[in-house]
Amino acid sequence: MNTTAKHLLSLSLALLLAGCGGDDNDTNSEKTLVAFAPGGKLSAEIRWTDYGVPHITADNLQSLAYGSGFAYARDNACILADQMVKIRSERAKYFGPDKIAGSGDSAHLISDFGYLALKVMASANEHYPGLSDNSRALVEGYVAGYNRYLEETGIDNLDPACAGQSWVQPITAQELTAYIFATSQLASGESFMELAFFANPNDDDSYLPYAFNPAATASSQDVEPSHDKLLTGLRQNIRRQAGNFTIPDQEHGDLGSNGWGLGKDKTENGQGILLANPHFPYTGHLRFWQSHVTIPGVLDVMGGSLQGLPGIVNIGFNQNIAWTHTVSNSRRFVLYQLRLSEDNPLQYQYDDDTREISKQSYQIAMKAGDSTITLAKDYYYSHHGLMVETPPEMNLLTWSETGAFTLRDAAEENTDLIDHWLAINLAGNLTEFQQAYRDYDGIPWVNTMYADDAGNAFYIDKTRVLNLSDNALAQMRTDPELVATRAAIGFDILPGNTSVFEPDGLNSYQQAPKLLRPDYVQNSNDSYWATNLNELMSGYSILYGDDLAPLSLRTRMGLTLLSDSSGEDGLFNAGEVETALLSNRSYLAEAVLADLLNQCRAQGNEPVTLNNGLAVNIANACNALGNFSGVMTQDSRSGHIFKEFAFKFDQDRHFNRPFDVNDPLNTPNDLATDGSVLQAFAAAVANINQTSLDYNASLGSIQFTEKTLHSHGEANASGLRFPWAGSTHREGGFNVFSPADGDSTLYPIHQYPGVLDVESGRPLASGLSEQGYHLNYGSSWMFVVSFTDSGPSARGLLAYSQSSDSESPHMDDQNRYYSEHGTLRPLRFARQEVLNNTIDKRELSSDQP
Structure with a gap:
């Protein structure tokens, strides 16, 4: 969506929200969505309830994110600090070339060069000024809150995981935006870092990093004598490691999630019930963090968010609607096989033209004893994107005299991500929820299941999928070579010598698989086609996944639970949904x-x-x-x-x-x-x-x-x-955990x-x-919410607890709860519940020391 349209939409949304709610004693008061804090004064109230859940209240988005960033940092400051090192391409600078010190895995080098090659920081610097007011207000408020916590606490007093470390630094709005861009590319460009690192038009070692100085080249290794041995060993390690590079695995395996939206024909009271059961890591930046954010009369939403996503809820509920996500079976990228010009590995044929493969060099700093050495490396790009290559022994994606391979990433430069989830958070009914998916392309790699107080159940997969022509899609379904390639490696490799397969942007709302039902929608990471067994779907873009294909054992378990766990009346209440979730059947x-x-x-x-x-x-x-x-x-x-x-x-x-x-x-x-x-x-x-x-x-x-x-x-x-x-995915478990x-x-x-x-x-x-x-993976931020005449009633659990700080009382309290009880716990959504269960409170203002 262009910038002007986004600003108009933000204004329209504010006007639509005028008079949409208010205090109990002032039901006619007009409320509008305010982006930036008036006069730049940030102010938020944070109340923490049992298990360390923050309930953040403010009058505008910037202040709300200010409180959210501060509360988040109290729990997980070291995780985001680590991710900023990643985004800045400075892991090798602080920790050396290897993730496992001395192993020769070169993982930090590949990461540092890889994020430069993905251009997440450069793209953030370019696109940040054009983000909507709402997005910039949330980003800037969150950054201010996070930095406020670092300043107040002192880096020496943080979680022992990062206390006193020189790499823990204040963050900028552009850096947080770069992190958001990288999160969008988690299931696309990030997966190809190794193959982009290896890509090389020459049949030699010129893909290897080289010492950087103004006169240095890939073949001229001018380097200080003290670093010569280090560089030689480093290049040897990379050669060995390159033999382990593999194509990205598109099978979810243990990864993924379950989600149900139950409608009026499937529930006892005729109102909706939602089951959210994402399966995500228990460590690192894909941990969920629970919060409750409120702008009185405008926004009131509770749920879980991935680390560092500013002031918005990714999976949650408000007074009228609830939604969850599962990792989609769609493919957010394609590879193109280029036909190279004779005698020139940096030119390729495209229709009747010849196009150039460009080269770009990047530099990083690498720790070398008590000093650092600057390394440089070359990456290559077609008009689609990064060039990629597998090691010769794989004999698969090779850069030969006649052909080469390049990546087209639909999830890059995702400037809609914050606006899209904000629109979801603000939606009060099905029409407004669907409008969020019409207006934005921000959801990068997950399906959506939805339920509401009117008894609607809705599913959509509007992940960032390339919009290919009907002709191209027909060939992808019928051409034996294209079909066989996809079956063999799990994604598409398309002819790159013709505009027939050139995408026209991203798929629209109309092109996305979606289903509105009065009984149920569900997904457990299979493709869209069996969302509801009473109304099978087919015929959408093959990039959304195969239709009419075998279902996983976990999907079959979920569908079985839907069919046999609702009691004699065949209708679910919230307790029966929770029992089904935690039944641990196989x-x-x-x-x-x-x-x-x-x-x-x-x-x-x-x-x-x-x-x-x-x-x-x-x-x-x-x-x-x-x-x-x-x-x-x-x-x-x-x-x-x-x-x-x-x-x-x-x-x-x-x-x-x-x-x-x-x-x-x-x-x-x-x-x-x-x-x-x-x-x-x-x-x-x-x-x-x-x-x-x-x-x-x-x-x-x-x-x-x-x-x-x-x-x-x-x-x-x-x-x-x-x-x-x-159990695990392999047993056909539903409540899934794995190591x-x-x-x-x-x-x-x-x-x-x-x-x-x-x-x-x-x-x-x-x-x-x-x-x-x-165990280190599995059911994470799980909850069941049912809508009643008196509002949403919810129970949930963050299985690995709210904080990653080993000195926090909320580091393992929910682990203990699940282990001892094996059930969900009440979620404090109503204001009086929050007041009755407050264990800590903070009035946070930017004009106070």
């Missing part, structure tokens, strides 16, 4: 456990021989599995046996009955009887046998969360373990050495260790 166990037991019991003491010749006696494990209840509660015995089996289970090989598009919930099914299932089970048993874990152990005794305590860059186990219920480390942060987390798979020799995907399962 779709795979419900589908195959009985047959699996029959097969392994029939095997008796006769060993099962794996393909590598290892013979495994499964009798004792089979006997123990007979005690497994099929649900992953803390007291479930032998659940880890089934969990390891699930990670060996392959739907394509181990089900006899294939997928039937006319019965997507129940197919594929029927456990294979050809011996392959027993081999999978035997491999799982052999992996458990490498530990001292008892076959009959309860899940709660071996599955746990445990905080990491940081000090001076070191990560140490807290020693306090919280027993944990829940996955899915986030980019400089903070290491303590990890227990994992078991190596007896078949592949690689660490087990399940994360099994001698200690069991140390």
Whole structure:
């Protein structure tokens, strides 16, 4: 959306909001949305209730974000400080080239150069002046609040993870905007940093960083003698590391979320219910943070937000509506295969023209003992974007004499992100909610589920997807080579020598998959097509994901819960939704456990021989599995046996009955009887046998969360373990947890050495260790809100707690709550509830010291 239109829309929104509410004693008072604080005086009230949840009240957006930035920093200042180091491309400057010191992984170098190549900081500097008043007010207020906390507290007195560190500095509005741009590219450009780092038109080492001085080139390594050995070793490490570069994995695996919107035909009182169950990391910048933000009479919304998103709620509810998100199956990017000109690897054919591949050099500082060395590196761009390349041994995306590959990222320079979520926060009904998606293209990589007090249930995937022509989309669905490529690597590679595949901006609201229902909408990270089994969808852009395709076991579990968890009347109340969420059922166990037991019991003491010749006696494990209840509660015995089996289970090989598009919930099914299932089970048993874990152990005794305590860059186990219920995506669980480390942060987390798979020799995907399962990912900001005649009624939980500060009382209080109770807790939304449960209060003003 252009800048003028955004400013007009902000003004229109303010006019529409005039008179939309007010105090109980002044229902006719006019209220307008004010962006900047009058006279520049920022003022906000912050009340903290139980579990450290801040309720922030102000009269304008800038002041609201001021309070939000201050309250956020009290909980998580070190996380955003770390992200600013990332955005400034200064990780190598402060921490050296490697994420794991001395490992040679070169991760900090790749990150620093990568964010320069993505141009997030340069784009922020360029586009910040043109952001809407609302966006700039929120950014500037948040930055002021965050910096106020740093100044008041003193860097030496912060969380031990970053206390006294020189890299903790005040932040600027442009830097926060760059961080927002990078967050938008999380599932697109950021995923290609390694392949952009490797891209090189020459068949040599000229992709490697070189010492920078005015006369230096990639082949002229003029460098101080004291740094010569360092640079030589660095380049050797990068060469070795380049062999590990891989194409981005587009499979969600354990990553993702669940979301339900229930409408009037599915609820007891005829008003909506929303279930929000995002699965996100427990460390780093993808942690959620809970808050309640209010501008009296204009804005009153509670929910969770990703770190550093200023003063807005990403997943939450207000008086009339509720919404949640799940990671979309859409693809926010495509690759183009360029046809190069003869004898010139920096030119490519495009229709009847020849276009140039440009080169741009970037410089970073890298720690070298007590000093720094400046390194430079070259990156290359087509008119689509960054050039990318895989290492030669992959023989996939190579920059050859005739062809090369380039990335088109639909999520870059997302200037709509703040405005879009703000419009959602302000919406009071379905029409206003839908209008937010008509007006903005800010939601980068998530689906949306919605419910409201009128009993509407609505779904939309308006992620930032490129708008390709009908001709291009038809070829992408039917051309055998394009189809095979997408099936093989998980995303599209399109011909780059023709304008046929040139996008025309982003898809519009009209082009986005969406569904309005009176019963339900749902998503668990599969594509849009099975949002509701009573109204299957198809025919949208292939970039939104495959339609009429098999569903994941987790999606099938969610749909099963929708069908069988609402009691005898077939209608849900909020309690029944919460019970379904936390039931810890496993779709795979419900589908195959009985047959699996029959097969392994029939095997008796006769060993099962794996393909590598290892013979495994499964009798004792089979006997123990007979005690497994099929649900992953803390007291479930032998659940880890089934969990390891699930990670060996392959739907394509181990089900006899294939997928039937006319019965997507129940197919594929029927456990294979050809011996392959027993081999999978035997491999799982052999992996458990490498530990001292008892076959009959309860899940709660071996599955746990445990905080990491940081000090001076070191990560140490807290020693306090919280027993944990829940399953994984692979078991077809709904309430999902896993040991996955899915986030980019400089903070290491303590990890227990994992078991190596007896078949592949690689660490087990399940994360099994001698200690069991140390969880670091999964159900995070989860809540259930139901609308009633007296307003929203909500229960929720931030599973890993509000603060990352190891010295905060709110570092692990919600961990303890979930571990001990296994339920959600009341959310304090009504003003009187906030007043009755206030544990701390702060009047924050910019004119006070």
